[in-house]
Amino acid sequence: MQPTANFTAANLTRSLLRRSRQGALATLMAGSGDPYCSLVNVASHYDGSPILLISRLAVHTKNLLADPRVSLMLDERAAGDPLEGSRIMVAGTAEEADGELKAVLRRRYLNVHPSAEGFADFNDFSFFRIRLSGVHLVAGFGRIVDLKPEKVLTSLDGAEALVAAEQNAIEHMNRDHREALNLYATRLLGAAAADWRCTGCDPDGLDMSADRHDALRLDFPRRVATPDELRVILKDLAEKARAAT
Template sequence: MQQSEHFDPSRETRLLLRKSRQGALATLMAGRGDPYCSLVNVASHPDGTPIVLISQLAVHTKNILADSRVSLMLDERTEGDPLQGGRIMLLGRAEDVASDELVMVRRRYLNAHPSAEAFVDFKDFSFFVIRATNVHLVAGFGRIVDLGPEQFLTPIADAKPLLEAEQGAIAHINADHRDAVNLYATKLLGAAPADWRCTGCDPAGIDLAAGRLVLRLDFPERVTGPEALRRMLVGLAEQARATA
């Protein structure tokens, strides 16, 4: 995580939540209480809450069903010394996904992990969200901060129209505006040219991916509906084209 004079711990935490696709999930061994850690794939709820898809046959799932307290570590995955990169340790509880959110959670996870389509409907697999109680952020020397969920999660109560239109918007962007997506990645975020595609949008920004690479483009202001999203993306594309 690059050091800068202006350090915004809330933004750094949000970026790690949105960009991370794998993390270390710590649970408590059922019946013993010993710590147990495992590697899991991660996606994000529209508000930034981590989503995991795990099998009931896995040890960590059995642990969660006995004691829902968990910790999830997400890191920046930088080259070189990994301790030089940013990371968060999120503490909270793993919860079953409510039935009214299951369709949304499923599509957001599959947008982030298309290969999961092969097993997502197996009877032993279930989606869980990790409801944070707090986060411990380590973002470099002297930049260690504890945050409450209200400091890093994205409010979505006023964004129902956007969330209902999200998948259609993603499909349209990827089918008809891949040139703009590439401009967002290369001109606004400084990434190398690649087969960039949009994998998610929420009131605070959009998520982009090319293979294993993931980027986050924050909006300069909140977006809560599909027409506001269209205007925002057009404006960002114009800004990108104007960048030398």
């Protein structure tokens, strides 16, 4: 894989944070400090930081409750040689959520993993958010970059109105604008036709997924901070998609 002129490490990292649905979680064994790795499902907070829903019965949960330092590897799961796909290693601390933050993490996680609703409220399950301390990107030959969190996370400053309206926007898009979502996926992002649905939105873009298909990230051409700005930009993107061949 050769570097290309339009390669931007921060943009690729942000895309992987938003599109990834599974990852390899590394924790430190309680007591011994030995490394331990496990497969987990992930979602993302408004700012892009990873969200976990894990059981206290699991070894990795016992580990991070004793020492919250973790790393999480997310990759593109490329066809063929998996080492040719881009991947990131996120380092940080796992913080258990409660109160209002727990409600936010629960909603965003279940939008991405609706099948988890059946056990999300079990007493032994908890939502965690990984607070990033650094990101290591490997994207092929000549594309190995270390990034600070502020370079890859989405700023939420001034976007409180959009954040508050997110769930209504998701439900509106999924109820009334499935055609537009499919156009975004097929004509703007080059994906196969499917029953694409919206799973999240934030100031920088829209997240979508479909059964048996990879998740997609539609980056906005400009930052949005209010529901009205979101409505305008989604309308503009739908018109652009309809005009595309």
